Amino acid sequence: MVKVPNFKSTGYVWFDLKTSPRELRLDTLRCGQSFRWQTAKDHWACVLNGQLYVLKESPNSIFYGVPELESKDKKLVQEMDRTLRDYFQLDLLSLEKAYARWCGLDPNFKTKAVHFQGIRMLRQDPWENLVCFICSSNNNITRITQMVHKLCIHFGLKIATLDDTDYYSFPSLASLAKDGTESKLRQLGFGYRAKYIAQTAQKIKKEHPDEQEVWLHSLRDLPYEETKQTLITLPGVGPKVADCICLMSMDHAEAIPVDTHVWQIASRDYGFGKKQNKTLTTILYNQIGDHFRTLFGEHSGWAHSVLFSAELKSFEHRLLQEDESVKSGFNSSSSNSSSSIRKKQRIK
Structure with missing residues (x-):
């Protein structure tokens, strides 16, 4: 032992x-x-x-x-x-210079950047990222976190204890490809996601027996669209989940995941009115992504993530902070006139 x-x-x-x-x-x-x-x-x-x-x-x-x-x-x-x-x-990227460029391109980004400095894109392990975002389907951050913690406890390895808290590795593909994984995950409260996690692990193991999860790293070398379409062939992975994986672990900084938050941003701030679009169709999804790619240019997915963060209830306090522009060093000459806008943008 x-x-x-x-x-x-x-x-x-x-x-x-x-x-x-x-x-x-x-x-x-x-x-x-x-x-x-x-x-x-x-x-x-x-x-x-x-x-x-x-x-x-x-x-x-x-x-x-x-x-x-x-x-x-x-x-x-x-x-x-x-x-x-x-x-x-x-x-990879000077965020200070990138923020300055994006502020110059988009007044809406400028109002958010004052309060959301230092938000970077992580370069995560593709296998971990894939499984976590299969868990994200119709879910929220708190519950996804709980599910991922259960995954690590029941299928990972205990690595260390710090201040009486145990920390685990993320489960290997082999551990989640075993018989009985779906049943165990359902018992742990994963619902329909249990099937997708088990099937994805089994599919990769069957099709790439020698590489297994390492095969996912090779997708970083493919063009963005090819990487995205390859990911969509995996159970439980649709366009939004594929874009999350592309952006957060596959080095495709132009990927724009469009979920309800981003759709709300596009509708409220960029003219994609929900009155005309009651459902997020594939065409609308692509139009929203293309709009942000055109607007922000290089590393547009990073800029989009700042706008996304501003929609999260856990960050609402940042929108309420006054004089943050002085601390951050961003030019916020419009901050006084935008106070009423910020009130409207608080998460409901």
């Missing part, structure tokens, strides 16, 4: 990720991209690549913790730094 390490957050040495609030805020971890990070006291924690990662946020940067006994291992510290920089895509 493998002994699981038991840590205390007070026994960590903290290393600076060398970023800034304009480039990254940990609110990124709760805006509907990842569902596995847990918060406790003043830190966030999650298992990535089979290892526990612990993060803290300061007014000026993000810090990652390394257990005191391991903190002198330079290779380990450097590998953790590389993993986090890749996960948050810190070396």
Whole structure:
């Protein structure tokens, strides 16, 4: 039996990720991209690549913790730094410059950017991302998080305990492709999603027996539309789920997932009136995506995610904050005249 390490957050040495609030805020971890990070006291924690990662946020940067006994291992510290920089895509895109460009292109984005700095797209493991977004069908962030936690407890491996909280790896494809998975997931409250998760795992295992979940990484090398259409062949994956996976784990920054929030944004702020469109048809879905791709250009999916975050009830407090523009450094000459607009944009 493998002994699981038991840590205390007070026994960590903290290393600076060398970023800034304009480039990254940990609110990124709760805006509907990842569902596995847990918060406790003043830190966030999650298992990535089979290892526990612990993060803290300061007014000026993000810090990652390394257990005191391991903190002198330079290779380990450097590998953790590389993993986090890749996960948050810190070396891919200057968010401050991107925000400035998007603010110049779209007045609506400008009003939101004042309050939503530091929202980045994560570069997640494709297998984990795929299963999590199969769980997202007709669901909300809180319940998806609960379901993913159950998946890890019942099908993953316990990696570590931190401050009396257990942390697990994400289940392997092989563990979810076993007989009885669907029945077990239904018992855990996954409903119809249980079938899709089990069937997707079995399909990939059958069609790609040597690569299994690694096969999904190869989709990163395909053009966006080809990647999307390949994902749609998997059980439980429609256009929106496929776009989420393309954007959040497949390096396709032009993907625009259109859900009810994004449809509301398009309807309210960009002329896609619901009076004329009572249902989100395939044609309308594509038109909304094309509109944002044309409007924001390169990395349009990142810009769209900022607008999406502004619709989440958990972020409503940001829209209520005054003088945030002074802290963020964004030009908000229209902030006074937009106060009534912000009231209308609060989540109902």
